[in-house]
Amino acid sequence: xxxKSLGNTSELQIERLKFKPILPNTLKNNFFNIKIIKEKxxxxxxxxxEDQIKNxxxxxxxxxxxxxxxxxxxxxxxxxxxKINVAVVFSGGAAPGGHNVIAGLFxxxxxxxxxxxxxGYLYGPIGILKNKYKKxxxxxxxxxxxxxxxxxxxxxxxxxxxxxxxxTIEKNLKMSKIDALVMIGxxxxxxxxxxxxxxxxxxxxxxxxIGIPKTIDGDLKNKYIETSFGFDTATKIYSNIVGxxxxxxxxxxxxxxxxxxxxxxxxxxxxxxxxxxxPNILIIGEEIxxxxxTLNKIVENIVLIIxxxxxxxxxxxxxxxxxxxxxxxxxxKELIFGINDILIKKxxxxxxxxxxxxxxxxxxxxxxxxxxxxxxxLPQEIALQxxxxxxxxxxxxxxxxEVEKLxxxxxxxxxxxxxxxxxxxKFLPIAHFFGYEGRCGMPSNFDANYAYALGYNAVLxxxxxxxxxMSCIKNLTKPxxxxxxxxxxxxxxxxxxxxNGNKKPVIQKxxxxxxxxxxxxxxxxxxxxxxxxxxxxxxxxxxFGTAKITDEITKTLQYExx
Ligand code: FBP
Numbered sequence: 137x138x139x140k141s142l143g144n145t146s147e148l149q150i151e152r153l154k155f156k157p158i159l160p161n162t163l164k165n166n167f168f169n170i171k172i173i174k175e176k177x178x179x180x181x182x183x184x185x186e187d188q189i190k191n192x193x194x195x196x197x198x199x200x201x202x203x204x205x206x207x208x209x210x211x212x213x214x215x216x217x218x219k220i221n222v223a224v225v226f227s228g229g230a231a232p233g234g235h236n237v238i239a240g241l242f243x244x245x246x247x248x249x250x251x252x253x254x255x256g257y258l259y260g261p262i263g264i265l266k267n268k269y270k271k272x273x274x275x276x277x278x279x280x281x282x283x284x285x286x287x288x289x290x291x292x293x294x295x296x297x298x299x300x301x302x303x304t305i306e307k308n309l310k311m312s313k314i315d316a317l318v319m320i321g322x323x324x325x326x327x328x329x330x331x332x333x334x335x336x337x338x339x340x341x342x343x344x345x346i347g348i349p350k351t352i353d354g355d356l357k358n359k360y361i362e363t364s365f366g367f368d369t370a371t372k373i374y375s376n377i378v379g380x381x382x383x384x385x386x387x388x389x390x391x392x393x394x395x396x397x398x399x400x401x402x403x404x405x406x407x408x409x410x411x412x413x414x415p416n417i418l419i420i421g422e423e424i425x426x427x428x429x430t431l432n433k434i435v436e437n438i439v440l441i442i443x444x445x446x447x448x449x450x451x452x453x454x455x456x457x458x459x460x461x462x463x464x465x466x467x468x469k470e471l472i473f474g475i476n477d478i479l480i481k482k483x484x485x486x487x488x489x490x491x492x493x494x495x496x497x498x499x500x501x502x503x504x505x506x507x508x509x510x511x512x513x514l515p516q517e518i519a520l521q522x523x524x525x526x527x528x529x530x531x532x533x534x535x536x537x538e539v540e541k542l543x544x545x546x547x548x549x550x551x552x553x554x555x556x557x558x559x560x561x562k563f564l565p566i567a568h569f570f571g572y573e574g575r576c577g578m579p580s581n582f583d584a585n586y587a588y589a590l591g592y593n594a595v596l597x598x599x600x601x602x603x604x605x606m607s608c609i610k611n612l613t614k615p616x617x618x619x620x621x622x623x624x625x626x627x628x629x630x631x632x633x634x635x636n637g638n639k640k641p642v643i644q645k646x647x648x649x650x651x652x653x654x655x656x657x658x659x660x661x662x663x664x665x666x667x668x669x670x671x672x673x674x675x676x677x678x679x680f681g682t683a684k685i686t687d688e689i690t691k692t693l694q695y696e697x698x
Pocket of ligand 1: 352
């Protein structure tokens with residue numbers, strides 16, 4: 137591919153386009169001698185809700201886990217050479233590696249039969265509903281190999297919700313003669329994949345719906361999904377920036393940096409970045425929840441460390457916190473629930489109001505007294521951020537809540553109360569939020585290989601006519617050629633949760649396990665990090681050079697599987 141046809145491209149990007157992802161041995165060569173093994177039947181994540189989930193997914197509940205084995209002889213199905221038309225869609229926030237899922241799908245399909253086709257629905261599920269798509273031919277794919285972002289086809293958060301939506305999708309898939317749809321997304325998207333798969337099965341329409349685990353948040357993981365693609369690159373990018381700030385702090389001895397990191401509810405990103413950089417203070421949502429820590433308690437803890445460091449002559453430091461802590465702080469959680477209720481009950485009135493200030497007034501009038509009082513004590517911006525519309529799946533838009541600024545303000549107030557003429561406390565805070573900076577980064581070797589393998593493996597699931605499955609690659613701490621391929625029934629990851637006021641089947645989010653090795657490792661070092669300058673600046677992602685550096689996996693995976 138010539139530089140001219142690539143458009144605005146850096147030298148690094150040009151070199152990176154040439155990177156050839158390493159496939160797991162099972163997927164190498166051809167698909168014709170791969171035997172499919174059906175393991176035991178499966179149950180939903182929540183056994184308590186099993187009957188309910190079984191009832192909703194009558195046709196795809198309890199499917200077996202699928203593994204693959206390479207055989208000497210050819211075990212192809214008769215129709216394997218039939219032309220297949222596949223569609224792919226991104227859903228939700230971008231994550232590094234997305235384009236490689238598409239490249240893996242494309243290469244797998246072409247390897248099977250050069251006549252196979254791939255289209256990409258544009259800007260997320262809305263593209264399927266509106267039948268807006270792009271043909272993904274070789275000339276398109278070649279431009280996007282090993283690149284970050286989802287811009288090849290775009291992404292969006294439209295929810296597939298109603299029976300009409302499902303019917304429209306059925307119609308559009310039929311119209312474009314699509315045999316299989318691959319949905320790349322997080323817990324909500326993969327839940328949608330299961331719902332669509334069930335709908336089509338029920339109507340005896342033979343189309344495969346396959347999910348791919350994506351999210352930088354790292355919360356789509358369980359016994360089978362070791363990590364989602366994107367987490368590795370995004371956390372490497374954040375660690376680089378946080379590490380640079382640590383170095384700056386240690387160079388100028390001047391500021392306290394409060395850094396909020398993305399991750400919605402789960403604090404996997406923050407924990408991983410902390411393990412890589414060693415900040416002085418770390419605030420993890422799951423720990424707050426376990427210890428039932430109030431906002432005041434969290435602030436007291438921060439102030440304690442700040443003052444102790446001050447006594448050592450150190451008026452500087454780094455605080456890392458995850459964006460999701462708001463939902464774990466008991467009084468704020470209660471407030472969010474209260475607001476959610478009013479947003480649903482008063483939706484008709486609130487929808488017509490443009491100004492947030494006016495919405496806030498209505499919400500204050502309808503909240504229980506205790507919660508209304510709490511809301512009035514919060515800084516004005518935070519109160520307004522809490523009432524912003526929920527996303528289409530009913531989630532609070534965490535990235536919009538500047539909790540780092542709330543903490544700074546409260547710490548400042550506490551410190552100034554403690555100060556007197558003799559004892560002046562110097563506290564110069566700076567607030568940061570890192571999230572979008574990492575979501576479209578050029579994928580690390582790990583994510584480039586992993587995402588590519590997930591896409592390639594999806595082809596294997598499609599040719600075996602499987603539906604309601606997630607493409608799954610395991611053994612990720614081993615070299616990529618030793619990775620193992622599976623198909624995991626989506627219903628086995630499900631439980632029932634309240635969303636937008638209704639109980640719905642959803643894939644269970646995995647939060648940070650406080651008994652897990654990554655968290656315990658952090659606990660064993662946290663005190664040392666608080667009072668010394670034990671900072672690490674891991675530096676930027678390396679794409680070329682020694683494998684020890686280019687192929688390094690996350691600390692989370694290392695500790696989890698050690
Ligand atoms: P996904 O769950 O779709 O992967 O997105 C994760 C995330 O990046 C969160 O970390 C963040 O809270 C949210 O998306 C931001 O969403 P948006 O892109 O809609 O602003």
